[in-house]
Amino acid sequence: MNLRTLYKHYLSELTSIYPDSEAKTLVMWIFEAHLSVSRKDILNNSPIGIIPESLEKAFTRLIAGEPIQYVLGEAPFYGRFFHVAPGVLIPRNETEELVQLIVQKHKGKVKILDLGTGSGCIAITLALECAKAEVTAIDISDDALAIAKHNAETLNAKLNFVKKDILQADLQLGTFDLMVSNPPYVLERERSLMQKNVLEHEPQLALFVPDSDPLRFYKAIAKHARENLKSNGYLYFEINEAFGVEVVEQMKLExxxxIQIYQDINGKDRIVYGKKTELDKSTKPE
Known part of the structure; x- marks a missing residue:
C-alpha cells in the first residue's frame, strides 16, 4: 500500500462526519503523529509497509467523534503543546488572546492567581512568559490538577497548584496583584448549538452554567477579587460574548x-478586565 491510497481511505471515512477541509487536517495530524510523514510524502506517493496499530486506534477514536486533541493527547497553546485529556477543556484560540493581553500589559514582579486552571494553559504560560511572576492556580477537579501539574513539569514552569472551589466563600490564599479566570460560561440552552464531539467528550462541569444564573462564576470571582486583590490590582475574565455588559456591571458593583471590554480576533466581545479601586466603607457591597 502507498500513502496516497491510505490517505484517501481515511479521508473518505472522515468526510462523513466532518467538513472536507477539517477532515483533511485531521488525517494529516494523525499521519504526522503516527507515521512521521508530511504532505510531501503523500504527494510523492511514498510506499508504506505495515500500518501501525496506534494509527488504526487513533483513527477509530476520530470516527467515534473524539476530538483530535484528546486522540493525540496534546493541544497547541501560545507556541507550546499542553497535554490534554477528557478531564480538562481543550485550550481555545480565544484564550491565547487573554494571555497575550496580560503579557503585554503587566511586566515585572507580579503575583497572579488563575481561578479554574483546567489544563494549566493560562497559569503555566503566564509563569513562563512573565519571568518575575509568582503564579498560583486553583481548580476543584483532581483530574484537572493532575494534568496541570504534569504540564508544568513537562514545560519546566514553576507555580503553585491548590485544590479550591471557586464558589466557596473564602479562598484563604492571601493577596494578589492580578487575578484571571476563564470560567464556565456556556448556557444550558446553547447545547444545541455546540458540536457533538465537544458535548460528548469535554467536561460538562467546565463548560456550562444554568440559564437562570449565567454569571454565577463571575459574581463569585469578582467578590474574591474585591477581597484578595491588592489596591490597583487587576481582574481579567474570558466571557460569553452575550454577557459583556453584565460582567462589566458586576465588576462595577465590586x-x-x-473596565474594558476587549473583542477577539473575530470581533466578538471576549475579554473583560478592570482595576480594583477602594470603595468608601459605607458604600461597600456586602
Missing part, C-alpha cells in the same frame, strides 16, 4: 474601575 469596586472596579477602568
Amino acid at each position: 469596586g472596579f474601575s477602568d
Whole structure:
C-alpha cells in the first residue's frame, strides 16, 4: 500500500462526519503523529509497509467523534503543546488572546492567581512568559490538577497548584496583584448549538452554567477579587460574548474601575478586565 491510497481511505471515512477541509487536517495530524510523514510524502506517493496499530486506534477514536486533541493527547497553546485529556477543556484560540493581553500589559514582579486552571494553559504560560511572576492556580477537579501539574513539569514552569472551589466563600490564599479566570460560561440552552464531539467528550462541569444564573462564576470571582486583590490590582475574565455588559456591571458593583471590554480576533466581545479601586466603607457591597 502507498500513502496516497491510505490517505484517501481515511479521508473518505472522515468526510462523513466532518467538513472536507477539517477532515483533511485531521488525517494529516494523525499521519504526522503516527507515521512521521508530511504532505510531501503523500504527494510523492511514498510506499508504506505495515500500518501501525496506534494509527488504526487513533483513527477509530476520530470516527467515534473524539476530538483530535484528546486522540493525540496534546493541544497547541501560545507556541507550546499542553497535554490534554477528557478531564480538562481543550485550550481555545480565544484564550491565547487573554494571555497575550496580560503579557503585554503587566511586566515585572507580579503575583497572579488563575481561578479554574483546567489544563494549566493560562497559569503555566503566564509563569513562563512573565519571568518575575509568582503564579498560583486553583481548580476543584483532581483530574484537572493532575494534568496541570504534569504540564508544568513537562514545560519546566514553576507555580503553585491548590485544590479550591471557586464558589466557596473564602479562598484563604492571601493577596494578589492580578487575578484571571476563564470560567464556565456556556448556557444550558446553547447545547444545541455546540458540536457533538465537544458535548460528548469535554467536561460538562467546565463548560456550562444554568440559564437562570449565567454569571454565577463571575459574581463569585469578582467578590474574591474585591477581597484578595491588592489596591490597583487587576481582574481579567474570558466571557460569553452575550454577557459583556453584565460582567462589566458586576465588576462595577465590586469596586472596579477602568473596565474594558476587549473583542477577539473575530470581533466578538471576549475579554473583560478592570482595576480594583477602594470603595468608601459605607458604600461597600456586602
